């Protein structure tokens with residue numbers, strides 16, 4: 565089976581991890597700040613806080629922005645469940661903004677309309693989490709202008725998007741947001757096994773997330789509420805978690821960062837090749853906005869079902885049966901039983917519904933060969949015609 569995505573591990577990566585195995589530090593040690601610096605430098609952000617997943621980074625980002633009971637967070641329904649769960653962990657409510665069918669990203673027009681409505685109802689969100697689907701940035705400039713006008717905070721869920729660019733700047737620079745979050749799960753652009761990072765230009769948000777990732781404990785006497793009892797003394801000043809990244813993971817991350825540009829270039833080359841090979845078929849790749857350079861985490865096509873005699877499900881099943889490990893990113897979150905119980909209605913999200921009825925993710929990862937790619941396209945060709 566050709567998978568839809570997979571990690572790329574080189575000998576250097578293995579050597580880097582093995583070296584840390586013999587060092588004094590297995591959990592958070594000197595590799596973690598080095599990895600953080602590497603990402604902050606790459607993205608042009610002031611601060612980076614490494615944690616053990618993007619899920620925990622999203623949770624800390626919400627906490628640092630004081631999301632709590634009585635607040636509402638908005639995100640897109642076409643994302644992984646973690647983009648919404650982070651708000652629920654904080655006791656806040658969640659709501660969804662419909663997507664732009666062409667890109668799969670949060671639709672700026674639907675968003676503006678929903679905000680105008682929410683303002684009248686006195687129900688504006690505290691935080692909005694745009695998700696850069698497949699590695700293509702949302703229209704952050706417009707979204708940021710709306711955040712100023714209506715007074716909410718922005719967390720970019722860039723789990724797919726490290727190595728991508730928006731308006732000539734690296735995703736992660738936080739030019740148009742308070743915090744940007746990356747994932748290093750093995751299917752993503754670079755991996756640390758499990759891992760995540762929150763970037764920000766705000767010193768206070770960075771300090772808060774750093775404290776919360778390790779139990780809400782501080783060790784700097786200058787920041788303490790009480791006089792230290794002795795050299796052993798530390799203070800827990802709020803309720804935090806153990807969300808730390810280990811040095812083993814960070815060493816892998818540092819090593820993977822050396823090949824980030826290579827990974828993204830290879831993904832972009834393969835994506836352009838798909839564009840060419842698929843041109844004659846009744847399928848539509850996601851549209852690429854001229855302001856964006858996608859990291860190409862996923863290659864999603866939408867089936868033009870009116871032009872074929874097979875159903876979406878039949879195409880998907882046939883591809884799997886022929887050894888093509890396609891996937892569907894994503895089931896709209898409001899369709900999940902857990903979210904259904906909160907009373908969301910499909911009718912509110914016509915674009916997300918249509919996307920869900922048509923979308924399929926084709927295999928795309930750096931080690932995918934042209935032969936494998938040809939097999940994907942040939943199989944798809946046979947299935948749809």
Ligand SMILES: *Cc1c(COP(=O)(O)O)cnc(C)c1O
Nearest residue numbers: 617618619644646723747748749
């Ligand atoms: C993978 C992913 C996450 C969660 O990442 P983890 O590192 O596995 O916690 C969150 N949001 C999106 C959009 C993702 O694709």
